[in-house]
Amino acid sequence: IGRFPLVPVRGVPLMSHIANNWDSVWAFKPDPSDILIATYPKAGTTWTQEIIDLLLHNGDAEACKRAPTPVRSPFLEIASPPPIPSGLDLLKKMNPPRLIKTHLPFQLVPPGFWENKCKVIYVARNAKDNLVSYYFFDQMNKTQPEPGPFDGYIHKFMRGELGWGSWYDHVKGYWLEREKKNILYLFYEDMKENPQREVERIMRYLDVSVSDEAVRQIVELTSFKNMKENPMANYSCIPSPVFDQSISPFMRKGEVGDWTNHFTAEQSKVFDEDYDKQMRDLDIPFRVML
Numbered sequence: 649i650g651r652f653p654l655v656p657v658r659g660v661p662l663m664s665h666i667a668n669n670w671d672s673v674w675a676f677k678p679d680p681s682d683i684l685i686a687t688y689p690k691a692g693t694t695w696t697q698e699i700i701d702l703l704l705h706n707g708d709a710e711a712c713k714r715a716p717t718p719v720r721s722p723f724l725e726i727a728s729p730p731p732i733p734s735g736l737d738l739l740k741k742m743n744p745p746r747l748i749k750t751h752l753p754f755q756l757v758p759p760g761f762w763e764n765k766c767k768v769i770y771v772a773r774n775a776k777d778n779l780v781s782y783y784f785f786d787q788m789n790k791t792q793p794e795p796g797p798f799d800g801y802i803h804k805f806m807r808g809e810l811g812w813g814s815w816y817d818h819v820k821g822y823w824l825e826r827e828k829k830n831i832l833y834l835f836y837e838d839m840k841e842n843p844q845r846e847v848e849r850i851m852r853y854l855d856v857s858v859s860d861e862a863v864r865q866i867v868e869l870t871s872f873k874n875m876k877e878n879p880m881a882n883y884s885c886i887p888s889p890v891f892d893q894s895i896s897p898f899m900r901k902g903e904v905g906d907w908t909n910h911f912t913a914e915q916s917k918v919f920d921e922d923y924d925k926q927m928r929d930l931d932i933p934f935r936v937m938l
C-alpha cells in the first residue's frame with residue numbers, strides 16, 4: 649500500500665488503481681433497485697449513507713451494526729487494493745437492493761445506472777469547506793497523493809488537479825442532469841441546518857415510509873457525535889497504515905464554515921474571484937455559512 653499517483657480517465661485524474669481497473673468499473677451493471685450515492689469526496693457521503701441505510705431498515709440501529717461502513721455500502725470504483733475492500737468484489741456478493749457509493753463525476757458514472765433508472769442521490773458541499781475537509785483527508789489517507797502545503801492545495805483544487813478532478817465540474821455535472829435523470833440533489837449545509845427535513849426528503853425520494861419516531865431516531869443516530877463514536881460508521885475498520893486517524897480523524901469536525909479557520913483573507917479573495925469565473929454559467933445555491 650502507498651500513495652497512488654493520479655492517472656487521467658477521460659481527462660479526470662483518478663487514483664492509478666482505479667484507472668487501471670477502469671474497464672470493469674465502466675462495465676458494472678447495477679440492478680434497477682440499487683441506489684447510488686454520488687459525491688465529490690468529503691461532501692457528506694458517509695453521513696448520507698448512514699441515513700439511507702437506516703431508512704431502508706426502518707430506523708433500526710441494529711442495521712448499522714451489521715458491518716462497517718465500507719462493507720455495507722461499498723465504493724463502486726474501489727476495485728483494489730487490499731486491505732480496503734474492493735467495491736466490485738463486495739457488490740458481486742451482495743443481493744440487491746444495494747447501496748452503492750461513488751465519487752465519479754457524472755460523465756464517468758457507468759451507463760447501466762441510467763439505463764436501469766436507478767435512484768441516484770447526489771450530495772454537494774460548499775467549495776471552501778469541501779476543500780478544507782479534503783485537505784485533512786489527504787493527509788490521513790495514505791493512498792491519496794500527498795496534499796503538500798495548504799496554499800498550493802488551494803490552487804490544485806481550483807485547477808481540478810486533485811483526485812476525482814474538478815469540484816466545479818463535479819457539482820455542475822450532476823446539477824445539470826438532475827431533472828432529466830431524476831437525481832435527488834442534496835446540500836450538506838441543508839442537512840446541517842435541518843436534518844429531519846432532509847431525512848424526510850430522502851425518504852420521499854426513495855419511496856419508503858417510516859414513522860415520525862423512526863425519523864427522529866435516524867436523525868439522532870446520524871448526528872455527528874453519534875457517528876464519530878460509532879465504530880461501524882467512523883471508518884476505524886480501515887487500518888492505520890491506510891487511514892491514519894491520529895493525523896486527522898475521519899469524523900473530523902462536521903461543521904459549516906470551518907473554512908474560516910484555515911483560509912487567510914488573501915486566499916479567500918483569490919479563491920472567490922476564481923470561483924465567480926468558474927461558476928459564472930450556473931447558479932447553484934451554495935451556502936458557505938449558516
Ligand code: A3P
Binds near residue numbers: 690900
Ligand atoms: P469534516 O472534515 O469537515 O469534518 P465523506 O463522508 O464524504 O468523506 O465526508 C466527510 C465529511 O463529512 C467530514 O467533514 C466529516 O466530519 C463530515 N461528516 C460525517 N458524518 C457527519 C455527520 N453525521 N454530521 C455532520 N458532518 C459529518
